[in-house]
Amino acid sequence: MSDVSIKEVARIADVSIATVSRSINNPEQVTEKTRLKVQDAIRQTGYSPNTLAQSFRRGRTNIVMVVLPSVGDPFFTAVMRGIRSAAKNKGYSVVIEETQFNTLTADEIGAMLVSNQTDGIILLASVSPFGTEISSANSKRRLPIVIGCETVSRELADFPSVHIDNIAAAKEAVNYLISQDHERIAMICGQESSLLTKDRELGYRTAMKQAKLPVEDGWVVDGDLTIAGARKATRNLLNHSNRPTAIFCANDEMAIGCLHEVKSAGLGVPDDISVVGFDDIRYAEVTDPPLTTISQPAEEIGERVMYRLCRRIDAGNGESSSPEIVPHKLVIRQSVTNPAS
Amino acid sequence: MSDVSIKEVARIADVSIATVSRSINNPEQVTEKTRLKVQDAIRQTGYSPNTLAQSFRRGRTNIVMVVLPSVGDPFFTAVMRGIRSAAKNKGYSVVIEETQFNTLTADEIGAMLVSNQTDGIILLASVSPFGTEISSANSKRRLPIVIGCETVSRELADFPSVHIDNIAAAKEAVNYLISQDHERIAMICGQESSLLTKDRELGYRTAMKQAKLPVEDGWVVDGDLTIAGARKATRNLLNHSNRPTAIFCANDEMAIGCLHEVKSAGLGVPDDISVVGFDDIRYAEVTDPPLTTISQPAEEIGERVMYRLCRRIDAGNGESSSPEIVPHKLVIRQSVTNPAS
DNA sequence: TAGAGGAGTGTAAACGTTTACAATACCGCG
DNA sequence: CGCGGTATTGTAAACGTTTACACTCCTCTA
Secondary structure, eight states: TTTTHHHHHHHHTTSSSHHHHHHHHOOGOOOOHHHHHHHHHHHHTTOOOOHHHHHHHTTTTOOOEEEESSSTSSHHHHHHHHHHHHHHHHHHHEEEOOOOTTOOOHHHHHHHHSSOOOEEEOOOOOOOSSSHHHHHHHHHHTEEEEEEEEEOOGGGSOOOOOEEEEHHHHHHHHHHHHTTOOOOEEEEEOOTOOOHHHHHHHHHHHHHTTTTTOOOOTTHHHHHHHSHHHHHHHHHHHHHHHHOOOOEEHHHHHHHHHHHHEEEETTTTTTOOOEEEEEEOOOSSSSOOOOOOEEEOOHHHHHHHHHHHHHHHHHHHHHHHHOOOOOOOOOSSSOOOTTTT | TTTTHHHHHHHHTTSSSHHHHHHOGGGSSSOOOOOOOHHHHHHHHHOOOOOOHHHHTTOOOOOOEEESSOOOOOOHHHHHHHHHHHHHHHHHHEEEEOOOOOOOOHHHHHHHHSSSSSSEEEOSSOOOSHHHHHHHHHHHHHHEEEEEOOOOOGTTTTSOEEOOOOOHHHHHHHHHHHTTTTOOOOOOOOOOOHHHHHHHHHHHHHHHHHHOOOOOOEEEOOOOOSSHHHHHHHHHHHTSSSSOOOEESSSSHHHHHHHHHHHTTTTTTTTTTTEEEEETTTTTTTTTSSEEEEEEEEEHHHHHHHHHHHHHHGGGGOOOOOOOEEEOOEEESSSOOOOOO
């Protein structure tokens, strides 16, 4: 099967290998007649081009790498589905690199580039605050990189990106709690390093400030973006001397941990504590109670980011680098109620 | 960076390109002195081998493909983590193909092979009952394939596999329900095509038969392995004229849907209905109530299956094809109670 | 009918490695 | 000092494509 090369086809079809190559890749350059001859020979021999040789010759792997914090998080698997579908559409394969929530340094990205030879990279994870290294190292290398979900720091601003408006979305979530008469609202956020988390925290603080509500010391805690982290964070919140009536979580994964911990403490959701999540992963509607959360168009983000990358790969530096903001939506379920009732 | 080739290094180090290649790949074949010279030159030039050229020359992509039903299912993401860790260890990249629960045909696998040139394939999904096509097509091609999680049909028996004993595990789960005095036990299983599901169903039926308990018509329903499917299945079960007191689900994903639907119907878990799952995904301990389920060593399966594949790739047909059974474990949480109480 | 121009095809080089084989250098022994 | 043998290095071919360039036909125009 795969041991027959273009030479054999050329021999059978009685043409040169160049003509075979052309009838496959640029059919308009050959006669109808020879094209048919070649097609026949291909069918006879069961030839299929050696993609290794093609990649080598063309200098293209047709592989892109996506770097993400955690493959386990349903939000990212949803984004991945979008990426994969667009990739398949464009003839790319996708390899995944998981950062396990650690922040990437420029060197690590560099290492990934040389080891996994890829045509481009999609960053769904935070990169180190020393973003300049990457961007300068990269303007040198001019490697196509596009950023998804994560908010973009100034240093990376010359790369295209697609994400929601995290600040506005977080504000909307918190404003909803405020509209339900909550005044003591806490937040569980991700680790320091994540810009995206920082933005959501900023949205929370802005909403609180605009409503002239205080944010007490110890009301903003790090939940590590994991279930376990959120459970610990929730315990701290419940033991706070001025216990909040509502908790806003920076992602649904943590909201699930939070829900569980509140109930383990013998309290009710939403009767004693209201909870709001972020992402609208597919488990959000089957938690108990179903989770009120911010919905992101995860698959769409994935598709857009992949198409954006393709354009970058094809167009080189031509592709614009403006951030692309996609819409979010507050979806109201049953994890929030009025604290007075 | 990547535009400097081995030639440049050879020029700087004042040796031939063959020597450069050797000092990298077979250091024991060159003098200490030249090795150092070459190392220096590499550092000076920032050379790193062109992996495309290497792949081409060596006829190896160092890429493996894994075919799985659904990337979203946390069980599979856990298996993937194991695969990825082993792959990284061995210098392989991993690309994923999702079947979306459809059964694969031999042709489809063939197409994947020629389009994505890979060194091997890990099958975590069901393949079509016409397994002979694949195995014969493959003995021709002698492509390294190994099977994980899925039970192996007779036709595929010449490929290595690693999985738990699904029949025994399902029996154990059902026996546990029986030991808790349940007599009316239903099951939500996956689609027809999945052998793995068939085995779990077989385990269920065997346990029931051995305990001389009847399996009523309509007690074994298809839940599609999805949350939505399980909810619908659960609704049917709850409306059954002889309503079961316990439901055994073929995976945790469905158990989550089941839990939710039971509670939506105004019933309590486990007080009115007991529920048992399968897989022990990481959400299983934070459902309400925490889920009693069968735990599979998912990451370990992933690692073993990958190492197995490596051996197949290296050894050719040398590697044994005996199935490798890994241990499962019943983990008891709070979704089951005695129906009398 | 000569010549220009274009369409179709062939020849051969190139991509960056690895590796069989040849050549050279080095060592120890007689 | 010469010789055999081994350790190290160099030369060149090969992997399967793509593609620049050259060549051959053919057609159309003047």
